[in-house]
Amino acid sequence: MSRASAPPATTSNQAPRVRMRRVLGVPSLVVFGLAYMVPLTVFTTYGLVTDMTGGHLPLAYVVTLAAMLFTAYSYGWMVRAHPSAGSAYTYTRRAFGPHAGFLTGWTLLLDYVFLPMINYLVIGIYLAEAVPAVPAPVWVLASIALVTALNVLGITLVNRMNVALLAVQGVFLAVFVVAALRTVAGDGAPSLTAPFWSAGTDVSAVLAGSAILCLSFLGFDAVSTLAEEAKDARRTIPRAILTSALAGGVLFVVVAWVGHLVLPDHTSFTDVDSASLDVMAAAGGDLLEAFFTAAYVAGCFASAMASQAGVSRILYAMGRDRVLPRRLFGTLHARHRTPVAAVLAVGLVSCLALSISLELAAAMVSFGALVAFSFVNLSVVKHYLVDSGRRGAGDVVRFGVLPGTGVLLTLWLWTSLSGTTFAVGLTWIAVGFVYLVGLTRAFRRPVPELALDEVEGAPEPVR
Numbered sequence: 001m002s003r004a005s006a007p008p009a010t011t012s013n014q015a016p017r018v019r020m021r022r023v024l025g026v027p028s029l030v031v032f033g034l035a036y037m038v039p040l041t042v043f044t045t046y047g048l049v050t051d052m053t054g055g056h057l058p059l060a061y062v063v064t065l066a067a068m069l070f071t072a073y074s075y076g077w078m079v080r081a082h083p084s085a086g087s088a089y090t091y092t093r094r095a096f097g098p099h100a101g102f103l104t105g106w107t108l109l110l111d112y113v114f115l116p117m118i119n120y121l122v123i124g125i126y127l128a129e130a131v132p133a134v135p136a137p138v139w140v141l142a143s144i145a146l147v148t149a150l151n152v153l154g155i156t157l158v159n160r161m162n163v164a165l166l167a168v169q170g171v172f173l174a175v176f177v178v179a180a181l182r183t184v185a186g187d188g189a190p191s192l193t194a195p196f197w198s199a200g201t202d203v204s205a206v207l208a209g210s211a212i213l214c215l216s217f218l219g220f221d222a223v224s225t226l227a228e229e230a231k232d233a234r235r236t237i238p239r240a241i242l243t244s245a246l247a248g249g250v251l252f253v254v255v256a257w258v259g260h261l262v263l264p265d266h267t268s269f270t271d272v273d274s275a276s277l278d279v280m281a282a283a284g285g286d287l288l289e290a291f292f293t294a295a296y297v298a299g300c301f302a303s304a305m306a307s308q309a310g311v312s313r314i315l316y317a318m319g320r321d322r323v324l325p326r327r328l329f330g331t332l333h334a335r336h337r338t339p340v341a342a343v344l345a346v347g348l349v350s351c352l353a354l355s356i357s358l359e360l361a362a363a364m365v366s367f368g369a370l371v372a373f374s375f376v377n378l379s380v381v382k383h384y385l386v387d388s389g390r391r392g393a394g395d396v397v398r399f400g401v402l403p404g405t406g407v408l409l410t411l412w413l414w415t416s417l418s419g420t421t422f423a424v425g426l427t428w429i430a431v432g433f434v435y436l437v438g439l440t441r442a443f444r445r446p447v448p449e450l451a452l453d454e455v456e457g458a459p460e461p462v463r
Contacts, residue, residue, distance in 0.1 A: 024230045026240050029223050031163055033244030036219030036306035038299040039169045042252045043292075044122075045212055046259065047266075047275025053209040054202055055266045058195040058257040060209040065249030067210070067413065068217045070406030071373045072245040074380045076238030077399070079224055081383055083233035087224040088372035088379075089314060095379035095387070098447035099436065104375045105318055106432035110368025110425065112311030113349055114361045115218060119304035120144055120353040121361065126297050140353050147304045148347035151312060152340050166302060172295035173255065179284040180262045195260040211416035215362065216252055218369050219303070220245035221376075222310040308346050315342035323439065323447060360424065367425030370414055377406035 024032070042061075050057040078091040088108050093101020123143050124136035191198070223240045227233040230240075263282045269275040280289045316339035319329025328341050353361075384390050384399035440447060 022229055022231050022233075024226055024236075026236045026243070029226060029230060029236060029240030030243050030247065031166060032226060032306055032309075033220050033223045033240060034248055035166055035299075035302040036222045036310065037217065037244070037248045038119075038219075038303040039166070039173060039248070039251055039255075040292075040296045040299045041216050041303075042255045042259075043276035043279075043296065045216070046256070046279065047269050047272035049209040049212055050256075050260070050266045050275065051269065051272045052212075053206045054200060055260060055264065056195060056198075056201055056206050057209070058253050058260065059197065059201070060206050060213055061216075061249065061253045061256055062196070063206065063210040064213040064217065065245075065253065067406075067409040068214070068220070068245050068249065069242070070402060070409060071377060072220050072242050074377045074403045074406050075221055075224055075241045077380050077384065077403075078376055079227060079237040079241070080234045083227040083230075083237060087221065087314060087317075088376050089317060091379040091383075092375045095382040096375075099440075099443075100375075102323055102436050102439075102447055103429060103432055104372065105314065105323070106435075107368050107371040107425070107429055108314065109311065110364040110428055111218065111372060112222070112307060112314055112368070113346065114364040114368075115307040116147070116304045116311070116346065116350050117353040117356060117361045118358065118365065119300040119307065120350055121356075121358050122300045123297055123304070124353070126293055126300075130293055137354050141351070143301065143304065144347050144350050144353075147301070147308055148343060150305055151308050151343045152338055166299075168298040169295050169302075172291055173251075175291065176255075176280075176283060176288065177258050179288055180258045183283050184261045191264075192261070194264070195257050208416055211413045213252075214369070214413055215366060217245060217248060218365065219306070220248065221369075221372065222306065226310075226313070228313075308343065308350070311346050312339050312342040315339065315345065360420075364421075364424055364428070366417060367421050367428075370410055370417070371425075373410045374407055377403040377410065 046057065049060055053060050082090050082094055089101055089105030092104040120140045120143050124140040127139040128134065128136035220241050223244055224237055227237050230236050259276075259279045263269075263279050266275075269278050276292070277289055280292045284291075315324060315329045318324045319326050319339075319342065329339065329345070380399055380403035384395065390399060436447070437443070439445075
């Protein structure tokens with residue numbers, strides 16, 4: 001072969017760029033969001049918030065849903081502007097610069113890294129109770145190993161598993177509602193509106209309860225981390241985010257309302273932490289209790305799969321930016337098209353579930369989520385009103401008033417966080433700031449820029 005006919009060296013020596021597969025439509029994305037949220041999570045804080053609000057848990061969920069929809073709205077607009085896997089990390093980076101983006105992404109890891117731990121902890125607790133011969137740590141480690149393996153094999157398999165596990169929860173909820181309504185019909189229907197409003201409603205107590213319930217909605221935002229695996233991400237991701245938040249919220253309200261009808265006297269709970277078992281016993285006896293345990297564990301498993309998939313893609317986006325080591329986090333497996341190293345890293349960190357408390361894990365999740373929600377709302381204002389100059393009357397409402405309301409509601413939710421939450425969260429941010437100083441050599445070097453040609457909808461290579 002002559003020199004003139006030889007292919008360029010740069011072509012022959014370069015490996016094909018590996019990209020994620022764009023296979024997810026709106027239904028699959030909504031399933032992912034609902035699986036992340038866990039439809040049965042309403043029973044996790046059922047007794048606590050019902051007791052706190054004086055039997056007005058459904059009203060508290062309505063308030064929280066209203067607050068979350070504003071943030072879901074803002075996520076939708078930022079996905080249209082930046083359809084990448086980085087979620088709030090990418091949005092803040094583009095709106096406020098790489099340093100703010102890094103610290104937001106770092107704080108967001110509190111949400112995504114520790115949410116799988118909560119699921120593994122709950123799985124261990126419930127299965128150890130059901131099968132006392134097998135200790136909780138064994139169930140925790142087995143769950144981590146299985147979820148990690150499924151995430152390595154690809155998002156399509158994870159989504160199929162989520163469909164099956166969501167179906168289990170859906171069947172349980174249908175059985176629960178039917179059993180509960182039969183019980184109510186036999187005993188005489190209580191007031192249908194009392195759970196939402198009654199003469200003794202304490203508004204301040206309801207607001208305090210709704211702040212706690214924001215944990216139930218964690219998951220609709222995780223849909224944005226699949227932007228590089230979604231078909232027509234600018235259209236499908238915003239729809240899926242709003243649909244997930246709304247569907248999850250309506251489901252929480254309905255289940256909480258039915259539970260109150262079955263057991264309207266919240267002072268009769270044996271233990272507020274396990275009040276859901278009292279509700280199950282009142283609705284269907286021991287058999288429904290057993291079904292509840294099985295369905296709830298299935299829901300936690302689905303959430304663990306979805307949350308581990310979400311955080312691995314956050315790490316992938318940061319690794320691709322060289323904010324984290326690129327060779328470790330910023331590459332995809334050639335066959336499975338998944339960020340294997342990031343998935344394995346999350347699995348290893350999740351082993352902390354063997355020693356961490358549920359309370360501390362929940363505190364970390366709350367802090368990380370609220371920071372992300374605040375900056376996503378602020379990013380809409382900065383990107384559309386300030387940077388893009390869209391200042392018409394309609395634009396001011398869409399990109400100023402609505403996301404601004406989301407910021408205020410998120411800050412209000414912050415007022416209910418405990419001192420321990422702030423201590424842990426601020427410590428985590430301080431560690432991230434020190435790492436950022438080292439990464440940028442005391443801000444003398446810029447934080448690496450996002451590789452846009454690898455993010456925004458480039459087609460897959462021909463195979």
